[in-house]
Amino acid sequence: MRRTGPLLALLAGLAVLIIIGTTVLVRTVSSDSADTKDSPPPPLTATTATTAPPAPPPVPQTAGGTFASRVPGSRAVVALTVKDGDAIAYVCDGRSLEAWLRGKVYPEGLIRLQGKKGILTGSVQGNTVIGAASLSRQRVMGFRAPIVKAPSGLYRAAARTTAGAQIVGGWIVLPSGAQVGLVNYGARAEPAPVLDPATGAVTIDDERIPVAPADPGKP
Structure with a gap:
């Protein structure tokens, strides 16, 4: 009989990570939408106009x-x-x-x-x-x-x-x-x-x- 325990555990772990990541993403988007739905956008100021968006995190490099x-x-x-x-x-x-x-x-x-x-x-x-x-x-x-x-x-x-x-x-x-x-x-x-x-x-x-x-x- 084939033993698939290690693979199933690996796939299950990946599935959990995907579910958790998706849930967090959905909650974040929903929260942002609820907060901004009934609120007018903030006035444009010199600070908001000139502040650059944060740089994306670097892609991790795989060491040899x-x-x-x-x-x-x-x-x-x-x-x-x-x-x-x-x-x-x-x-x-x-x-x-x-x-x-x-x-x-x-x-x-x-x-x-x-x-x-x-x-x-x-x-x-x-x-x-x-x-x-x-x-x-x-x-x-x-x-x-x-x-x-x-x-x-x-x-x-x-x-x-x-x-x-x-x-x-x-x-x-x-x-x-x-x-x-x-x-x-x-x-x-x-x-x-x-x-x-x-x-x-x-x-x-x-x-x-x-x-x-x-x-x-x-x-």
């Missing part, structure tokens, strides 16, 4: 960083790296489930990422990303991922062996030191070898493969 956490009720782990308005995410359970997703960070920190295997949506709220991933043949997975510091983070390898085989690998390193990842050799996927982030490489089929922090701006 990497966010990671386990998905409640699942073996999967999710990690996202945000940089210069772009974002890359990796969802993986270390066995058979994995998906790379890319996209943009929009105003107010909203995120929408897409890949061959699904989509991920959410928002950056301070030092946390709250969102949900919908992947092919998988239930919708809600998550709350706090920001992490190196060596924790999201790492990626994309290289060709001397024999010409394409290798693409992903690693999520959690603050506890636990790692989850897969390495793809064409159509074959295997659990990723343990990564030492300090070395920036792993050995696969007796070849040294470079590994680097995932960059939204790179393939």
